Amino acid sequence: MHQSSWKSRRHRRRGHRHSAWFRQHGSNESYSCRKDAGAQQSPQGSSDGHGEAPSTSSTAGSSSVPDLPGYYFDPEKKRYFRLLPGHNNCNPLTKESIRQKEMERKRLRLLEEEEQQGKKIARLGFNASSLLQKSKLGFLNATSYCRLAHELRVSCMQRKKVQIQSSDPSALASDQFNLIMADTNSDRLFTVNDVKVGGSKYGIISLHGLKTPTFRVHMHENLYFTNRKVNAMCWASLNHLDSHVLLCLMGIAETPGCATLLPTSLFVSNHAAGDRPGMLCSFRIPGAWSCAWSLNIQANNCFSTGLSRRVLVTSVVTGHRQSFGTSSDVLTQQFAVTAPLLFNGCRSGEIFAIDLRCQNQGKGWKATCLFHDSAVTSVQILQEEQCLMASDMAGTIKLWDLRTTKCIRQYEGHVNEYAHLPLHVHEEEGIMVAVGQDCYTRIWSLHDGQLLRTIPSPYPTSKADIPSVAFSSRLGGTRGAPGLLMAVRQDLYCFSYS
Numbered sequence: 387m388h389q390s391s392w393k394s395r396r397h398r399r400r401g402h403r404h405s406a407w408f409r410q411h412g413s414n415e416s417y418s419c420r421k422d423a424g425a426q427q428s429p430q431g432s433s434d435g436h437g438e439a440p441s442t443s444s445t446a447g448s449s450s451v452p453d454l455p456g457y458y459f460d461p462e463k464k465r466y467f468r469l470l471p472g473h474n475n476c477n478p479l480t481k482e483s484i485r486q487k488e489m490e491r492k493r494l495r496l497l498e499e500e501e502q503q504g505k506k507i508a509r510l511g512f513n514a515s516s517l518l519q520k521s522k523l524g525f526l527n528a529t530s531y532c533r534l535a536h537e538l539r540v541s542c543m544q545r546k547k548v549q550i551q552s553s554d555p556s557a558l559a560s561d562q563f564n565l566i567m568a569d570t571n572s573d574r575l576f577t578v579n580d581v582k583v584g585g586s587k588y589g590i591i592s593l594h595g596l597k598t599p600t601f602r603v604h605m606h607e608n609l610y611f612t613n614r615k616v617n618a619m620c621w622a623s624l625n626h627l628d629s630h631v632l633l634c635l636m637g638i639a640e641t642p643g644c645a646t647l648l649p650t651s652l653f654v655s656n657h658a659a660g661d662r663p664g665m666l667c668s669f670r671i672p673g674a675w676s677c678a679w680s681l682n683i684q685a686n687n688c689f690s691t692g693l694s695r696r697v698l699v700t701s702v703v704t705g706h707r708q709s710f711g712t713s714s715d716v717l718t719q720q721f722a723v724t725a726p727l728l729f730n731g732c733r734s735g736e737i738f739a740i741d742l743r744c745q746n747q748g749k750g751w752k753a754t755c756l757f758h759d760s761a762v763t764s765v766q767i768l769q770e771e772q773c774l775m776a777s778d779m780a781g782t783i784k785l786w787d788l789r790t791t792k793c794i795r796q797y798e799g800h801v802n803e804y805a806h807l808p809l810h811v812h813e814e815e816g817i818m819v820a821v822g823q824d825c826y827t828r829i830w831s832l833h834d835g836q837l838l839r840t841i842p843s844p845y846p847t848s849k850a851d852i853p854s855v856a857f858s859s860r861l862g863g864t865r866g867a868p869g870l871l872m873a874v875r876q877d878l879y880c881f882s883y884s
Contacts, residue, residue: 486847489824489847490846490847493825493843493846493847496840497842497844533815533816533831533833536815536817536868537816537817537838539868539883540829540839540883541838541839543839543869543881543882543883544882545841545872545879545880545881546598546601546880546881546882547877547878548602548877548878548879549600549601549603550602550603550604550605550878551603551604551605552604552605557581558605558876560581560582560876561579561580561587562875562876563577563578563579563580563873563874563876563877563878564577564578564579564580564586564616564854565854566578566591566854566878567620567621567856568593568856568858569621569628570627571627571863572858572859572860572861572862573592573594573863574591574592574593574628574650575590575591575603575856575871576590576619576650577589577591577873578616578619581611584613585612585613586613586614586616587607587610587612588607588608588631589605589606589607589608589653590606590650590653591605591878592604593861593862593866595862596861596862596866596880597862597866597867598882603878606653607653608653610648610652613638614635614637614638615636616633616634616636617634617636617673617674617675617676618634618675618676618677618692619631619632619633620677621679622647622689623679623681624687624702625649628650629650630647630649631647631648631650632645632648632679633646634671634675634677637672642670642672643670643671643672643674644668644669644671645669645671645689645700646666646668646669647667647668648666652666669700669705671691671693672694672696674692674693675692675694675716675718675806676691676692676716676717676730677689677691677692677719678690678728679721680721680728681721682721682722682724682725682742684742685699685726685728685742687701687703688700688701688702689702690721690728692715692717692719692730693715694715695711696709696711696712696716697709697710697716697740699728699740699742708742710740710751712730712732713736714733714734715732715733716730716731716732717733717761717762718730718731718763718764718765719765720765720766720767722739722767722771726741726742727739727740727741727754728740729754729767729774731762731763731764732761732762733762734761735758735759735760735761735762735778736755736756736758736762737754737756737758737762737774737786738753738754738755738756739752740752740753741753754788755791756774758776758778758780758782759778759780759782760778760782761779762776762777763777763778763779763802763807763808764776764807764808765809766809766810766811768811768813771788772787772788772789773787773794774786774788775811775818777800777809777820778802779803779804779805780803781802781803781822782796783796783797783800783830784797797837799828800820800822800828801822801823801824802822802823805849805852807820807852808820810856812832812857812858812859814859815857815859816831816833817829817830817857818830818831819855819857819870821852821855824847825842825843825847825852825853826842826843827840827843827853827870827872828840828841829841841870841881843874844874844877845874845875851874853872853873855870855873857869857870857871858871861880861882867882869883
């Protein structure tokens with residue numbers, strides 16, 4: 387009995403102290419903060435590049451502004467606000483809205499810094515004069531000098547809006563870019579655009595006019611339209627290099643999924659009426675997560691599709707199929723060129739290679755096995771086919787040595803939680819590019835993993851507006867300059883070397 391009365395007295399004293407503090411600082415809905423101007427702090431996470439959810443108060447660690455569980459301190463209004471569920475309330479304030487506000491503040495700050503500074507140097511003491519001096523003194527060989535010169539130019543790229551010309555300007559103003567994909571020579575972009583009425587339409591952008599100072603390109607459109615989602619796509623070399631585009635379309639209702647070979651000749655506006663010089667093929671398949679076209683001579687005119695717990699390798703000429711059973715959904719694929727191997731990344735985190743010389747019923751067709759801790763969303767084989775780059779849904783990017791099956795380098799800073807995001811590896815420039823789920827485009831040094839550049843999106847961060855990018859050392863063809871193309875909403879931007 388004495389113990390219970392002592393607890394109640396202690397509880398009353400504690401409640402009295404809290405009540406006195408609340409009476410001093412305001413009502414229980416919002417509280418004014420008496421603090422010096424020099425002690426004002428910005429919200430936690432405003433300088434964080436990964437977009438984590440903020441804490442309930444942005445003033446943790448400050449002695450002048452206490453951290454109150456369930457409340458958020460706004461440094462602009464200098465007041466506390468209660469975190470609300472976000473429904474049935476006239477003034478909802480949730481963690482998600484706070485996070486979006488902080489991410490938008492950071493994006494605008496980075497855009498302003500890019501416009502003011504013009505150049506961002508990723509490494510200390512990294513400039514053209516020091517590189518040239520080290521090269522003359524013999525401290526840098528030709529390969530290292532070229533690689534570091536590319537890194538310097540990447541740091542100095544500036545954003546320019548590209549003017550798109552088309553026979554239907556009204557469509558350009560309403561249709562939004564969903565995906566872009568550059569061909570092997572980087573003189574064309576295949577585009578998938580979302581239209582207002584629903585569904586998608588396709589186009590090919592000629593990049594021959596992508597030159598300073600005009601930055602003009604032409605869009606070749608076609609009436610080929612689908613109301614089905616494009617799950618995956620890649621260039622296909624059936625008649626000649628990049629003669630077709632391979633599309634994997636999701637099935638809806640009673641319509642099954644299919645893999646379609648779309649000839650690029652359909653987008654040429656000057657061929658005679660009724661003349662269809664390309665061959666349009668369609669193969670019925672279950673819903674595919676990924677696809678790849680083979681340039682290997684032992685699997686000539688073949689493509690693969692990654693399905694749920696299965697891989698199909700199909701010959702376009704004969705229609706013959708090889709089926710390989712897997713233990714997980716196959717989200718990404720790529721054929722090796724010299725070795726008869728097909729690399730696959732799975733939802734389970736496994737990366738394995740299929741030996742194409744083995745029959746589907748035979749044993750031993752798994753040639754290599756690697757493992758990530760999360761679903762693998764992209765695999766890229768390097769030119770000598772001794773290393774493989776892979777990214778996953780935890781934001782991890784690793785460079786694997788295929789001979790030792792060990793990770794030899796990791797690239798930090800990528801942001802992903804659940805999205806199917808690609809990697810873009812460019813060995814000639816020595817860089818690697820990836821767009822995160824936070825809508826930031828990041829560029830790393832391929833050789834040491836250094837983050838060279840972080841490019842904010844021109845539009846506010848949104849799950850529906852993740853930019854699609856393409857990087858090339860020769861934008862617009864053999865005489866083109868290196869640069870990055872970024873498509874978001876209705877706009878196309880070019881970040882060219884200065």
